[in-house]
Amino acid sequence: MPMEPKDWIDVTTEKNHYSLDHFVIPKHYEQDVSSILIPHGVIMDRIQKLARLIVDDATGPLVVCCILKGGHQYFADLVNYIKALTKSNGMSVPLSLEFIRVKSYKNDQSEGVTISLSESECKDFAGKNLLIVEDIIDTGNTMVKLLERLKQYNPKSVKVTSLLVKKTSRSNGYVPDYVGFAIPDAFVVGYALDYNEYFRDLDHICVISDHGKQAYAI
Numbered sequence: 001m002p003m004e005p006k007d008w009i010d011v012t013t014e015k016n017h018y019s020l021d022h023f024v025i026p027k028h029y030e031q032d033v034s035s036i037l038i039p040h041g042v043i044m045d046r047i048q049k050l051a052r053l054i055v056d057d058a059t060g061p062l063v064v065c066c067i068l069k070g071g072h073q074y075f076a077d078l079v080n081y082i083k084a085l086t087k088s089n090g091m092s093v094p095l096s097l098e099f100i101r102v103k104s105y106k107n108d109q110s111e112g113v114t115i116s117l118s119e120s121e122c123k124d125f126a127g128k129n130l131l132i133v134e135d136i137i138d139t140g141n142t143m144v145k146l147l148e149r150l151k152q153y154n155p156k157s158v159k160v161t162s163l164l165v166k167k168t169s170r171s172n173g174y175v176p177d178y179v180g181f182a183i184p185d186a187f188v189v190g191y192a193l194d195y196n197e198y199f200r201d202l203d204h205i206c207v208i209s210d211h212g213k214q215a216y217a218i
């Protein structure tokens with residue numbers, strides 16, 4: 001069954017923001033985030049459900065493609081859950097793993113998309129079922145550009161899972177196949193999502209504060 005936006009967990013309202021006092025935040029980031037949007041435990045439970053949906057839909061082996069660097073934590077946890085699951089017929093899903101480096105942000109602004117993917121890696125995608133694992137869709141421009149590139153190499157199918165989708169008027173309308181959470185139009189960090197390489201070591205997904213933006217600006 002295709003996933004629809006009504007199936008996403010919507011954390012876009014004010015009441016979804018937890019106070020920093022409610023959970024443990026590393027001392028070095030205490031002033032740098034304004035609220036906790038998605039606690040780590042909720043992230044993990046949601047990923048288990050996304051893994052279930054992906055396994056149920058899989059029709060054969062998957063090439064799971066991690067979009068570095070921000071997607072690495074979601075990719076690692078998702079792959080672990082998929083490995084632990086079986087389909088209703090008792091079969092498990094064979095996986096192979098690929099890594100694609102995509103860079104677009106400086107501070108909290110996109111500076112255009114750079115995709116690092118070699119021709120020889122891409123040739124291996126022909127005839128395979130690809131599952132792209134991304135941390136967040138904001139405008140959708142990164143994913144549209146990546147999908148255009150991947151489709152040139154004739155994969156059998158391409159599906160995309162993004163842990164987060166930002167609800168923003170800047171969206172180009174792109175919608176991934178599997179989504180964890182719809183989030184507000186704010187710059188979020190943690191769970192491997194960075195701001196100039198900081199905050200990847202924060203477990204919860206948090207909204208960055210003005211103090212954090214200034215402290216780590218380049």
Ligand SMILES: Nc1nc2c(ncn2[C@@H]2O[C@H](COP(=O)(O)O)[C@@H](O)[C@H]2O)c(=O)[nH]1
Nearest residue numbers: 070136137138139140141142187188193194
């Ligand atoms: N740490 C954060 N990274 C973000 C955020 N919003 C976007 N991004 C990065 O950009 C791409 C997707 O952007 P898009 O506009 O092309 O869809 C994503 O892969 C991230 O690396 C954010 O709030 N925090």
Ligand SMILES: [Mg+2]
Nearest residue numbers: 070071135136
């Ligand atoms: Mg990313």
